[in-house]
Amino acid sequence: MNLKQLSELLHLSQTTVSRALNGYPEVSAETRRRVLEAAQRHGYKANSNARKLATGRAGAIGYVLPVGRNVDLDPHFVEFLAGLGEHALMREVDLSLTPAPREREQEAYRRIAASRSVDGVYLSSMRNDEQRIALVRELGLPFIAHGRALDPAAGYGFVDIDNEGAFFDAAQLLLQLGHRRLAFVNGDTDFTFAVHRLDGVKRAMAGHGLPDAALRHHAAAMTEGNGYRLAMALFRDADPATRPTAVLSASMFTTLGIVRALDQLGLKMPRDVSVISHDDVFPFLKPDSFTVPLTTTRSSIRAAGARICERLVNIITGEEKAPLGEIWPVELVVRASTGPAPRAG
Amino acid sequence: MNLKQLSELLHLSQTTVSRALNGYPEVSAETRRRVLEAAQRHGYKANSNARKLATGRAGAIGYVLPVGRNVDLDPHFVEFLAGLGEHALMREVDLSLTPAPREREQEAYRRIAASRSVDGVYLSSMRNDEQRIALVRELGLPFIAHGRALDPAAGYGFVDIDNEGAFFDAAQLLLQLGHRRLAFVNGDTDFTFAVHRLDGVKRAMAGHGLPDAALRHHAAAMTEGNGYRLAMALFRDADPATRPTAVLSASMFTTLGIVRALDQLGLKMPRDVSVISHDDVFPFLKPDSFTVPLTTTRSSIRAAGARICERLVNIITGEEKAPLGEIWPVELVVRASTGPAPRAG
Numbered sequence: 004m005n006l007k008q009l010s011e012l013l014h015l016s017q018t019t020v021s022r023a024l025n026g027y028p029e030v031s032a033e034t035r036r037r038v039l040e041a042a043q044r045h046g047y048k049a050n051s052n053a054r055k056l057a058t059g060r061a062g063a064i065g066y067v068l069p070v071g072r073n074v075d076l077d078p079h080f081v082e083f084l085a086g087l088g089e090h091a092l093m094r095e096v097d098l099s100l101t102p103a104p105r106e107r108e109q110e111a112y113r114r115i116a117a118s119r120s121v122d123g124v125y126l127s128s129m130r131n132d133e134q135r136i137a138l139v140r141e142l143g144l145p146f147i148a149h150g151r152a153l154d155p156a157a158g159y160g161f162v163d164i165d166n167e168g169a170f171f172d173a174a175q176l177l178l179q180l181g182h183r184r185l186a187f188v189n190g191d192t193d194f195t196f197a198v199h200r201l202d203g204v205k206r207a208m209a210g211h212g213l214p215d216a217a218l219r220h221h222a223a224a225m226t227e228g229n230g231y232r233l234a235m236a237l238f239r240d241a242d243p244a245t246r247p248t249a250v251l252s253a254s255m256f257t258t259l260g261i262v263r264a265l266d267q268l269g270l271k272m273p274r275d276v277s278v279i280s281h282d283d284v285f286p287f288l289k290p291d292s293f294t295v296p297l298t299t300t301r302s303s304i305r306a307a308g309a310r311i312c313e314r315l316v317n318i319i320t321g322e323e324k325a326p327l328g329e330i331w332p333v334e335l336v337v338r339a340s341t342g343p344a345p346r347a348g
Numbered sequence: 349m350n351l352k353q354l355s356e357l358l359h360l361s362q363t364t365v366s367r368a369l370n371g372y373p374e375v376s377a378e379t380r381r382r383v384l385e386a387a388q389r390h391g392y393k394a395n396s397n398a399r400k401l402a403t404g405r406a407g408a409i410g411y412v413l414p415v416g417r418n419v420d421l422d423p424h425f426v427e428f429l430a431g432l433g434e435h436a437l438m439r440e441v442d443l444s445l446t447p448a449p450r451e452r453e454q455e456a457y458r459r460i461a462a463s464r465s466v467d468g469v470y471l472s473s474m475r476n477d478e479q480r481i482a483l484v485r486e487l488g489l490p491f492i493a494h495g496r497a498l499d500p501a502a503g504y505g506f507v508d509i510d511n512e513g514a515f516f517d518a519a520q521l522l523l524q525l526g527h528r529r530l531a532f533v534n535g536d537t538d539f540t541f542a543v544h545r546l547d548g549v550k551r552a553m554a555g556h557g558l559p560d561a562a563l564r565h566h567a568a569a570m571t572e573g574n575g576y577r578l579a580m581a582l583f584r585d586a587d588p589a590t591r592p593t594a595v596l597s598a599s600m601f602t603t604l605g606i607v608r609a610l611d612q613l614g615l616k617m618p619r620d621v622s623v624i625s626h627d628d629v630f631p632f633l634k635p636d637s638f639t640v641p642l643t644t645t646r647s648s649i650r651a652a653g654a655r656i657c658e659r660l661v662n663i664i665t666g667e668e669k670a671p672l673g674e675i676w677p678v679e680l681v682v683r684a685s686t687g688p689a690p691r692a693g
Contacts, residue, residue: 071434075426075631078423078632080429081421081422091447092449099408099444102434102442103437104437118407226633227633227634228637260637267639287423287571292605293608
C-alpha cells in the first residue's frame with residue numbers, strides 16, 4: 004500500500020495523511036489517530052531506501068546554487084527553501100545543491116546529469132537570455148522552472164507569479180489616486196521577473212495616456228542600500244513640483260532603504276509620497292513592521308517553494324504528464340502608505 | 349597531478365590556484381595565465397566523477413534542514429550558504445539538504461548514514477540539550493559543528509564565534525559609558541549561542557558590581573516584530589528614571605524593530621538610549637542602513653560557512669586529524685548609536 008492508496012482509503016488528501024504520519028501539529032488528534040491506525044492495519048510504512056533501490060531513483064532533487072565573490076543570495080531564498088523542504092519531507096526527497104559560478108553553470112548541469120545524483124532539477128532566477136532550459140532538455144534531466152523565460156510558448160513546466168499583473172494593479176491604484184509622476188525601484192532587469200513588472204507598470208501608465216518615458220525607472224540589486232541610494236537620488240534637492248509623488252519598490256529590503264531616505268528628507272507617507280512594495284511574505288520583516296504600514300503586492304515565496312517541489316516530484320514520477328505553466332495571481336493589499344497624490348505645489 | 353601538487357609547483361595557495369581555474373575575478377590576469385598554462389602542461393584536470401569512483405566517496409556533504417509549519421529559517425542562512433557554496437565549489441562537493449522536523453531529526457541522520465549519500469555532515473544551531481553529537485558519532489558519520497554544545501570538553505571539531513566575549517565587550521562599553529540599566533533582547537536561549545551571550549553580559553555587569561537581576565533580559569526569535577514588541581514593552585509608559593538607558597540586540601532584524609519602537613516613542617539614539625546590535629555581515633541590511641549608524645559586534649557568517657565546508661572536507665579526507673575547537677574573536681565596531689548614559693532624570 005502506498006501513500007496514495009492509503010489517502011484514498013481514508014478519504015483524506017495525501018498532504019494530510021503525510022502530515023499526520025510525520026507528526027505535524029496542524030493535524031487534529033482525531034485525524035492523526037485514524038491515519039496511524041489505518042497505516043498500521045494496512046501495513047503502510049514509508050521506506051525510502053527500499054523504494055529508491057526498487058525504482059532506481061536517487062531520491063533527491065537538484066539545484067545549481069549561484070556562487071561567487073560578487074553573488075549575494077537573496078534572503079527570501081530561505082523562505083523558498085522552507086517551503087520546498089516541507090514538501091520534500093512529505094515526498095521523502097533530499098535537495099542537492101551544486102555550487103557554480105555563472106560562467107560554469109553549464110558544466111554543473113552536465114556533471115549532475117552524468118552522475119545521476121538527482122532525479123530532476125529546478126531552475127530559478129530566469130533570465131532574458133535564458134539558456135538553461137535548452138540545456139537540461141538536451142541532457143534529459145526532468146526539470147521545472149521557478150519563474151519563466153520571456154518566450155511563453157516554450158512548453159515547459161513552471162510556477163511563476165503574475166508579476167506583470169501585480170505591478171499593473173499597483174501602478175493602476177496609484178494612477179487612480181491621481182499620481183502622474185511615478186518612480187519604480189526595480190530589481191535587476193537581466194531577470195524576467197523584473198521585465199514583467201516593468202511591463203505591468205508601463206501598461207497601466209499607457210492606459211492613462213502616460214508615455215514610458217514619464218516613468219523614473221531604476222534597476223538594481225534589491226538591497227536596503229540600493230533603495231536608500233536611489234530614493235536619495237530621486238528626492239534630495241528635487242523640485243516638489245516635478246519630483247515623483249509615488250514609488251513602486253521591488254522588495255521589502257529595497258523599501259526599507261526608500262523609507263529611510265524619505266524619513267531623513269522629512270517626506271511623509273502618504274502625504275508627500277505614496278509607496279507600494281512587493282512582499283514575498285517574509286516572517287522576519289513584515290509590511291506592518293514599518294511606522295506607516297505598507298501597501299504591498301503580496302505573494303508567498305514559501306508556498307512557491309512547496310509547489311515547485313511538489314510538481315518536480317510529480318514530473319519525475321510521471322504523475323504530471325503535460326508541461327504546465329502555472330501563473331499565480333498576486334494580491335494587492337492596501338495599507339497606509341498609499342493615498343491621493345499631493346496637490347500640485 | 350592533483351591540486352596540491354600543482355599549487356606547490358606554482359608556489360601559490362590551493363585557494364588561489366582553484367580560484368584561477370574556476371575563473372574567479374579577484375585573481376590577476378597574469379596569475380590566471382600562469383595557472384592555466386601549468387595545468388595544461390602538467391595535465392591537471394579536475395575530474396570529480398572519476399575521483400569519486402576511485403575514492404568511494406559520495407562527493408557531497410550533508411545538512412539536516414529544520415522544517416515545519418512553525419520553523420522559520422533565519423535569513424542569515426543564505427549568507428552561510430553563500431560562503432559554504434564558494435568553498436564547496438573549490439573542493440568539488442555538493443551540499444545535500446535532508447529536511448526534517450525537530451522530532452524526526454534522529455531518523456534523518458540514521459537515514460543519511462545508512463544511504464551513504466554524503467561523506468559527512470555539519471550540525472548547526474547547537475542546543476543546550478544537544479544530542480546530535482552523540483548520535484552522529486554512534487553512526488560513524490564524520491561531522492563538524494557550527495557553534496558548540498555547552499560542554500566544552502567534548503572533543504569534537506567545531507567553528508564558533510566568541511559569543512561570550514562579544515557580548516562581554518559590548519556590555520563593558522556600555523558600562524564604561526556610565527550605563528547601569530541595561531536591557532538585552534536576546535535570541536532563543538534553548539540555543540547555546542544565546543546562553544553564551546547572556547553569560548558575557550552578566551560577567552561584564554558583575555565586574556561593575558551589578559547583580560544578574562539588574563539586567564532586563566528577553567529571549568525570542570530574532571524577528572523585526574519581536575524587537576518592536578519587546579522594545580515597546582520596555583519603553584512605552586516607562587519612567588525615564590528607571591527605564592533602561594541601553595539595549596543590546598541579538599540580530600539586525602531585532603534591531604530594526606527596536607529602532608522603530610524608539611522612533612515612535614520619540615526616543616533618540618544615543619541621547620536617550622544607546623543600542624548595540626550583533627551583525628552577521630548581511631549585504632541586504634547593513635549597520636549604516638540606519639539613520640543613526642549602529643554600534644555592532646561584527647562577525648561574518650559567510651566566512652564561517654566557508655570555513656565549515658573547508659574543515660568538514662578536511663575531516664573527511666583525513667587532512668584534519670585531531671578534533672579542533674575553533675573560536676573566532678568578534679569585533680566591536682563603534683558607530684553612532686552608543687554614547688554616555690543620560691543624566692539621572
